[in-house]
Each structure stands twice: as structure tokens, then as C-alpha cells.
Amino acid sequence: MENILKLAKKVAEQAEVFHVSLRETPVGFEANRLKTLETGEATSVSLRIIKNGRIGFATTTGVDRPQELVDMAVETSQFGATAKFELPPAQQYTQVKVYDPSVNAVAIDSMVDMGNSLIARVLDHTPELVCDAEVAMSEVAVNIMNSRGGQASYRKSYFSIGIEGTLIRDTDMLFVHDSDSSCHPIAGIDHIADSVIQQLELARETATVSTGKMPVILTPKGVRSALFTPLALAFNGKMVMEGASPLVGKLGQGIFDTRLSVWDDSTIDFRPASRPCDDEGVPSRRTRLIDNGVVASFLYDLQTAAATGSSSTGNGNRARGGLPTPSISAIVIDEGETTFDEMLRDMQQGLVVEMLIGAEQGNVLGGEFSGNVLLGYRVENGHMVGRVKNTMVSGNIYESLKQVAAIGSAAEWVGGAIKTPAIYLSSLSVASKV
Amino acid sequence: MGKSDKLRDRIAAALKGQNADYIEIHLEERQSSRIQYRGRELEDIGLSTSVGGNARALVNGGWGFVSFNELNGLRDKVAMAVKQARLVGRERSQMAPVEPAVDTVPADVEKDATTIPLSRKKQVLDEYNEIIWSIPKIQTSVIAYGDGRKSLTFANSEGSYIQQAKAGLTIRVVAVARADGDVQQVSLSLGSPGDFDFVCNLHGEVRETAEKAVALLSAPQVKGGEYTVVLDQVLAGVFTHEAFGHLSESDFIYENERMKEIMVLGRKFGEKHLNIVDGAAVPGLRGSYKYDDEGVPSTKTYLIREGVLVGRLHSRETAAKMGESPTGNARAINYGHQPIVRMTNTFIEPQGVSLRDMISDIKEGVYARNWYGGMTSMEMFTFSAGEAYMIRNGRIEEMVRPIVLSGNVFTTLGKIDAIGDDLEMNQGGGCGKGAQSPLPVSNGSPHIRIRDCLVGGK
Numbered sequence: 092m093e094n095i096l097k098l099a100k101k102v103a104e105q106a107e108v109f110h111v112s113l114r115e116t117p118v119g120f121e122a123n124r125l126k127t128l129e130t131g132e133a134t135s136v137s138l139r140i141i142k143n144g145r146i147g148f149a150t151t152t153g154v155d156r157p158q159e160l161v162d163m164a165v166e167t168s169q170f171g172a173t174a175k176f177e178l179p180p181a182q183q184y185t186q187v188k189v190y191d192p193s194v195n196a197v198a199i200d201s202m203v204d205m206g207n208s209l210i211a212r213v214l215d216h217t218p219e220l221v222c223d224a225e226v227a228m229s230e231v232a233v234n235i236m237n238s239r240g241g242q243a244s245y246r247k248s249y250f251s252i253g254i255e256g257t258l259i260r261d262t263d264m265l266f267v268h269d270s271d272s273s274c275h276p277i278a279g280i281d282h283i284a285d286s287v288i289q290q291l292e293l294a295r296e297t298a299t300v301s302t303g304k305m306p307v308i309l310t311p312k313g314v315r316s317a318l319f320t321p322l323a324l325a326f327n328g329k330m331v332m333e334g335a336s337p338l339v340g341k342l343g344q345g346i347f348d349t350r351l352s353v354w355d356d357s358t359i360d361f362r363p364a365s366r367p368c369d370d371e372g373v374p375s376r377r378t379r380l381i382d383n384g385v386v387a388s389f390l391y392d393l394q395t396a397a398a399t400g401s402s403s404t405g406n407g408n409r410a411r412g413g414l415p416t417p418s419i420s421a422i423v424i425d426e427g428e429t430t431f432d433e434m435l436r437d438m439q440q441g442l443v444v445e446m447l448i449g450a451e452q453g454n455v456l457g458g459e460f461s462g463n464v465l466l467g468y469r470v471e472n473g474h475m476v477g478r479v480k481n482t483m484v485s486g487n488i489y490e491s492l493k494q495v496a497a498i499g500s501a502a503e504w505v506g507g508a509i510k511t512p513a514i515y516l517s518s519l520s521v522a523s524k525v
Numbered sequence: 526m527g528k529s530d531k532l533r534d535r536i537a538a539a540l541k542g543q544n545a546d547y548i549e550i551h552l553e554e555r556q557s558s559r560i561q562y563r564g565r566e567l568e569d570i571g572l573s574t575s576v577g578g579n580a581r582a583l584v585n586g587g588w589g590f591v592s593f594n595e596l597n598g599l600r601d602k603v604a605m606a607v608k609q610a611r612l613v614g615r616e617r618s619q620m621a622p623v624e625p626a627v628d629t630v631p632a633d634v635e636k637d638a639t640t641i642p643l644s645r646k647k648q649v650l651d652e653y654n655e656i657i658w659s660i661p662k663i664q665t666s667v668i669a670y671g672d673g674r675k676s677l678t679f680a681n682s683e684g685s686y687i688q689q690a691k692a693g694l695t696i697r698v699v700a701v702a703r704a705d706g707d708v709q710q711v712s713l714s715l716g717s718p719g720d721f722d723f724v725c726n727l728h729g730e731v732r733e734t735a736e737k738a739v740a741l742l743s744a745p746q747v748k749g750g751e752y753t754v755v756l757d758q759v760l761a762g763v764f765t766h767e768a769f770g771h772l773s774e775s776d777f778i779y780e781n782e783r784m785k786e787i788m789v790l791g792r793k794f795g796e797k798h799l800n801i802v803d804g805a806a807v808p809g810l811r812g813s814y815k816y817d818d819e820g821v822p823s824t825k826t827y828l829i830r831e832g833v834l835v836g837r838l839h840s841r842e843t844a845a846k847m848g849e850s851p852t853g854n855a856r857a858i859n860y861g862h863q864p865i866v867r868m869t870n871t872f873i874e875p876q877g878v879s880l881r882d883m884i885s886d887i888k889e890g891v892y893a894r895n896w897y898g899g900m901t902s903m904e905m906f907t908f909s910a911g912e913a914y915m916i917r918n919g920r921i922e923e924m925v926r927p928i929v930l931s932g933n934v935f936t937t938l939g940k941i942d943a944i945g946d947d948l949e950m951n952q953g954g955g956c957g958k959g960a961q962s963p964l965p966v967s968n969g970s971p972h973i974r975i976r977d978c979l980v981g982g983k
Contacts, residue, residue, distance in 0.1 A: 128609035130605065221781045337708055452898030453897070480905070524751060
């Protein structure tokens with residue numbers, strides 16, 4: 092790494108080397124049985140330079156041909172974007188705990204046992220279910236070094252377990268799933284089994300809803316599948332800079348329900364999206380996006396921040412090994428005061444949505460979410476009475492979150508990227524085929 | 526001795542004497558470039574190279590898999606995959622027999638995009654950006670261009686040794702228009718098996734994309750409900766891929782008794798006019814190749830013939846377990862992943878109905894064009910149109926906001942009541958399955974008409 096940086100400094104005003112190595116061990120189960128055991132090792136090294144004021148970029152899988160990497164970066168810099176920023180200097184990072192050595196100490200045998208017992212518990216409830224599952228551990232080491240003396244490195248451990256079950260009756264297919272992830276080893280499987288079993292219980296009966304407007308409760312999983320992408324795009328500083336986000340010019344304005352408060356947070360200890368700094372070496376932080384309904388701030392990397400006269404929020408992320416670009420770390424939505432049962436009782440008639448498919452295919456930039464209800468339940472007289480099928484919901488975050496009926500009192504993590512309570516929307520369009 | 530002979534010897538040495546039912550080794554070298562514009566400016570330009578590989582072993586029905594960037598110690602890596610497979614295996618290994626092949630396959634491309642200077646690529650993209658920004662009310666835009674070339678080496682314990690070169694490129698143009706806080710976007714996704722000339726003459730398409738984004742600002746939203754819909758070739762291709770293609774991937778079926786009952790060959794899915802095909806042996810497309818990632822020769826497979834399920838897509842393992850022939854559909858996105866059953870080039874075969882006839886007797890319906898995305902859960906699927914128009918009294922009328930269509934595979938295919946005469950393949954899509962995305966595929970269809978299709982909306 093030092094060698095690449097040294098060579099790059101000879102030809103460029105600024106240079107930065109980003110090195111990641113990953114080792115992962117997933118254990119895979121297919122059709123209720125152990126099927127595959129893998130070990131993956133992957134390394135990538137990326138070089139970003141600023142030469143004659145322009146950004147050049149190249150990436151490769153090994154550090155053995157440093158001059159080649161420098162030459163490629165120089166070639167691209169002739170055409171690159173004008174750099175508006177300076178790389179961060181040496182600094183102290185606040186500690187964010189994301190490495191637990193005990194993850195690496197988990198034996199393959201116990202991962203196999205976890206998968207087997209999870210499947211066994213779920214099958215005990217519904218013997219005809221066919222399950223795929225994965226238990227995985229991994230360790231990633233990140234090193235960043237730049238020509239202004241900036242230097243950051245950290246290790247992160249990661250453990251995950253997930254299950255998806257398919258239940259087929261005639262041509263009716265029911266999909267149930269749940270997963271959990273952490274930087275700690277995950278101790279037990281009961282919470283995942285319980286959640287899948289609850290889905291099976293609720294979906295035991297089928298029910299129909301009529302086409303029209305109705306109140307809808309998005310469970311935490313439902314919030315993930317309906318609202319995550321439109322929210323993540325809306326607060327992306329680059330979308331705002333270009334005027335593509337509907338939130339342009341709305342900073343400081345109350346355009347959402349006053350009970351709604353949303354954060355981006357990469358500083359929570361032992362969460363998979365956390366880390367001491369972003370992929371440019373800017374310290375991680377907790378950024379308020381919506382403060383009691385008011386648009387509070389947007390998310391930036393170095394380049395976008397410099398172009399808009401703001402400062403980086405530590406959201407410079409490199410997707411697929413490319414240049415950093417602003418993106419969400421983890422969305423955290425503050426809890427409200429209403430329990431799930433209170434929501435059901437208040438609603439009387441309506442729909443509970445656990446999972447949508449296709450919601451991210453519409454005009455998400457405009458805030459829209461429209462998808463087929465993969466798992467959702469009809470509510471009648473305040474009770475969930477059965478699973479709905481062949482049903483679509485459509486909404487827009489700028490209308491639906493303007494006035495919500497209630498926000499749930501129990502937030503939970505859905506995957507690594509969002510922690511949210513249930514959100515009860517007073518009225519959504521539902522189209523159904525009976 | 527040449528470089529490739531040495532490699533072959535190293536691989537042979539790594540495979541020799543390992544105690545497994547089956548072993549394969551993949552090695553891959555890749556070069557790629559990408560250029561992305563955001564708004565008026567070039568935002569991101571980059572070059573990348575990678576070298577990596579994997580060893581995959583089968584013992585007693587269990588799989589072990591080791592992937593790496595460092596090619597040294599290949600024999601130890603193979604041994605580790607064998608050891609893992611042995612830990613997993615509890616039954617009899619089953620792989621459909623395939624004749625071992627020794628072959629070298631060059632990339633099927635005339636003007637390989639990876640050999641074109643960056644300055645030339647930028648010049649073409651600059652022209653497109655000029656066009657987009659010449660349209661009033663455009664708020665921002667994205668042009669994302671990427672090309673790549675890879676050399677793949679495949680060897681297995683049965684004596685196959687195959688070297689294949691593959692190339693590919695994609696271009697995506699997104700135009701975003703804005704007025705009074707309303708944001709609308711239209712996108713164009715195209716691709717080719719690596720030929721640069723393909724991206725040089727898209728001026729008309731790019732202009733149209735930008736103009737449509739602006740036109741959407743004043744378009745109303747369709748009312749949700751059931752409609753007769755007519756799909757253009759691009760969208761019908763996505764529909765074919767989503768609604769049916771994924772269901773014919775045998776890894777969803779082979780160990781699931783109930784799925785086998787549902788997907789029993791001979792089941793009627795549609796009317797006589799419906800024929801659906803998948804095949805990498807269909808030449809010249811992004812999903813085309815000579816051998817899949819298990820060294821199985823590609824084929825052209827009828828999935829539905831005259832409305833009836835007649836075939837499905839296989840890896841060697843799924844074919845053996847279902848007692849059917851392998852189809853050459855085991856594919857991995859790169860060396861970091863195991864090959865799984867995937868589609869290649871999937872399409873509905875053309876029939877004789879013209880678009881005009883298809884529309885003429887529709888009183889109120891929707892004409893949906895262009896691809897935005899699609900997703901399936903096997904039984905239910907959704908796919909979204911980039912553009913849509915109302916059809917009234919046999920005529921295509923006003924533009925409406927983009928729509929999401931949704932259906933159920935067991936009923937929707939049977940509701941296709943007209944198939945056009947104008948097959949076109951779209952190569953801009955990438956398919957995702959599990960953690961492996963985007964895999965180069967192509968989809969296509971003539972115009973088709975579907976009755977009682979569920980459309981999300983106001």
C-alpha cells in the first residue's frame with residue numbers, strides 16, 4: 092500500500108489508497124438439509140488520485156503490480172471530474188466497536204448445528220415447509236491511506252443467520268422468512284424461529300380485501316420494503332445537489348408528521364452498518380435527517396459536500412469498489428407511543444403489510460412505493476384474520492408520511508440497514524384481484 | 526512450453542489424487558472500464574482489473590467451495606474444498622453425465638469495446654449528454670457506460686479443460702425532469718456482447734428518453750384496477766423472464782416435492798399460441814455462450830410449447846436428480862460464487878397478430894412500454910413499465926404515469942390472448958438471484974396482449 096501511495100504521489104497532487112480484504116465462511120442449507128460449505132477470500136485495492144485538478148481512479152485485486160495501477164489511474168484522470176475537495180488529514184477517530192474476536196472462534200460445527208436446529212424448530216410447527224437457510228461469519232479489514240497523512244484502519248466481524256421457508260398448497264405459495272445479523276456471534280435461534288412460526292400462524296387462513304383506499308400498518312419489515320429506498324434517495328446529498336430529490340429547498344421545513352424523527356447512524360456499537368470512519372476516512376457520525384417532521388439535513392461525501400458548501404457527514408461509500416458516493420449507512424426511526432395491538436384496535440378494518448415485492452421499481456426518486464403484497468394480512472374488527480394475495484398497495488412518502496395515524500412503540504432492526512417501529516398509515520391505495 | 530500449457534499442468538497437478546466424487550476449478554482474468562455522467566458533468570471514470578478463481582468439490586452429495594484472488598497454493602485450496610464437501614456430504618453424489626470437452630472459445634465480438642480508447646468512449650457519451658441537456662425542464666440525468674472482457678479457464682476432474690473469452694457492454698441513460706416539486710424519470714437500458722459500434726448510434730433513443738421524462742410531468746396517474754394491457758417487446762420480455770423464466774429454474778424445484786407436482790411437464794400454462802424458449806445457444810446475444818460454468822455445452826430449451834410446460838433449466842446436479850438432460854444453464858456471476866441455475870436468452874416466439882389488430886377491439890386498456898424493473902416470488906410477480914398510455918376505443922391515447930403490473934403466473938400466462946409478429950430482444954437487463962447480480966441475460970418477445978391484468982395506481 093505504501094508503495095502504491097509513494098508512486099502515486101510522484102505523479103499526482105493528492106492520492107489515496109483504499110484496501111479491503113474479506114474472509115467469509117457461509118454454511119448453506121437447501122431443502123431442509125445441509126448442502127454446502129464455503130470459504131471465500133477477496134482482496135481489492137483502489138487508487139484515487141487528483142492530477143491537474145481532476146480525479147482519476149483504478150482498482151485491482153492484488154498489490155503486486157503497483158505501477159500498473161498508478162498508470163491506469165493517471166489515464167482516467169485526463170477525463171475525470173474536477174476535484175473540489177481535499178483528502179482528510181491525520182486525525183483521531185472516535186471508537187466505534189465493530190470487531191468481536193469471538194465471531195472468528197465460532198466452530199463450523201456450531202454453525203451447522205444452528206442451521207439444523209432452526210430448520211428443525213420451524214418444521215416441527217409446519218412439517219411440509221421447505222426451507223433454505225444460511226449461517227455465515229466473516230471478517231473484513233479496511234485500510235485507508237492518503238497523501239495528506241490521513242490514515243485509518245479497522246477490522247469488522249460479522250455474523251448472520253437467515254431462513255426462508257416455502258409452503259405450497261396446490262398452486263398457492265407462501266413465503267416466510269427472517270434473519271438476524273450482528274458483529275457479535277448470534278447466540279440463539281429461537282427469536283428467528285418464533286418470528287417465522289408467527290408468520291405461518293397468521294398466514295394459515297387466506298382473506299381478501301377490496302380495491303380502494305384503506306388504512307395500512309407497515310410492520311418493521313413492511314417499512315423496510317416500502318419506505319427504505321425512497322427515503323434513502325431523498326436524503327442523498329447528491330440527489331439534493333442535482334435537484335432530483337423532492338426535498339430540495341425544504342431544509343428546515345416541516346413536511347412530515349411531527350411525530351416522525353429519522354436518523355442516519357453508523358456509530359452504534361456492533362451493528363453491521365457501523366464503523367469508525369467512512370470509505371474516505373471521514374469520521375462516522377449520527378446525522379438527524381427528520382427532526383419531528385422537519386427536514387434536518389442531508390448526507391454527503393467529500394466531493395458532494397465541497398460542491399455544495401457543506402461538510403461531509405461521513406457517508407462516502409464505495410459500492411462495488413468504485414469511487415465514493417454519498418449513501419445511507421443505517422436508517423434509525425425513533426419509536427412512537429402506540430403498541431401494535433392498539434394500532435389494530437384503532438384500525439378495525441384494513442391491511443397489515445410485512446413484505447412487498449417490486450416496491451423499488453417505480454418512481455422511487457419521486458417518493459413512490461408501489462408493490463405486490465408478498466406477505467400481508469387483512470384486519471377485521473381489530474384482528475388479523477388471514478393472508479391476502481393478488482393485492483397491490485401504492486403510495487408516496489411525501490403524502491403518506493405527512494400525517495401518519497401512529498408510530499409503533501417497539502423499534503427493531505430489519506437486516507443491517509434499518510431500525511424502525513411499525514408505522515400506521517391512515518390511508519393507502521390498495522388494488523386487489525379477487 | 527507456453528503460458529497456457531504451464532497453467533494446464535498446474536491445474537492438472539492440483540486435481541491429481543484428490544479424493545472427491547467430482548472437482549472443478551475456475552480461473553478468471555477480467556478487465557473493465559466504466560464512465561458515468563451525472564447531470565452535465567462526468568462524475569466517475571475508472572479502470573479495473575481482477576484475477577481470481579475457485580475450487581469446487583462434491584463428496585457424497587455435499588459441496589465444498591473455496592474462492593480466492595491469490596492463485597498460489599492451488600492444490601491446497603482444492604484439498605480444502607474437498608475437505609469441506611466431505612463435512613457436508615451425507616448421501617450419494619448425483620451429476621448428469623456430460624462428455625468431457627477440451628476447447629478454446631474466443632469472444633464473439635467484432636470491435637471489442639475494451640480496446641477502444643477512453644477518449645473515444647467519452648466523445649460518444651458527451652454527444653448523448655448534449656442531447657439530454659438540450660431538452661428544457663430536464664433537472665438531472667445519468668449516463669452509465671460499462672464494458673468488460675474476461676478470460677475464463679475451466680477444468681474438472683473428468684478431463685474437461687475449456688478456455689473461453691467473453692465480452693460485454695451496457696449503457697443506461699436516465700433522464701429526470703422536474704416541475705413544481707414533482708420529479709419524473711425515464712430510463713433506457715441497452716447492451717451488447719461487447720461490440721462498441723452498438724453504442725455509437727443511439728442519438729434518437731437518447732433524445733426520446735429525455736423528451737418522455739418531461740412529458741410525464743403533465744401525465745395523469747392511472748386508476749388502480751384490472752385492465753386489458755398490451756405490452757411492447759421490451760416489457761413483454763421482462764414479463765417472460767419474471768413471470769415464467771424464474772419458475773423454470775430447476776434449483777427451485779428439484780428437491781421440493783410439491784413444486785415438482787406444480788411444475789409437472791405437460792401442465793397447461795397458456796393457449797396454443799404460446800411458446801417460450803431459453804437458450805445460450807441462440808447466438809449473438811448477451812446471454813449467449815458455448816459452455817456454461819460447469820463445462821456443459823449450451824442448448825436452446827423450449828420451456829413452453831403450444832401452451833404446455835415441456836422443459837426447464839438445469840445444472841448437472843438438478844438434471845441428474847430429476848432424471849432429465851442437462852441444459853447448460855449453470856452460471857456464476859464471477860469466481861466468488863458457485864454456479865447456480867440461471868436463464869440466458871429468454872423469449873416468447875412470434876405469432877401473427879399485428880399491434881394494430883391487438884389494440885383495435887380494446888374499449889379501455891393500457892399500453893405499457895419499456896422496462897423499469899421486475900421481481901418474482903415464483904407464484905406472484907410484479908414488473909414495471911417505464912411508460913404507459915391509455916387505450917380507448919381501439920386507439921392509443923394519452924400518456925399516463927409509469928405503472929406497476931402484477932400477476933400470478935398460474936393464471937396470467939393463460940390470459941395472454943394475442944401474440945404479435947414483431948419479436949425483438951433487449952440486452953440491457955441484468956438478472957439477480959441470491960447474491961449474484963447483475964448477470965448478463967437478454968429477454969425478448971413480440972407485442973403481447975394480456976386480459977384482466979392488475980395495475981397498481983391511485
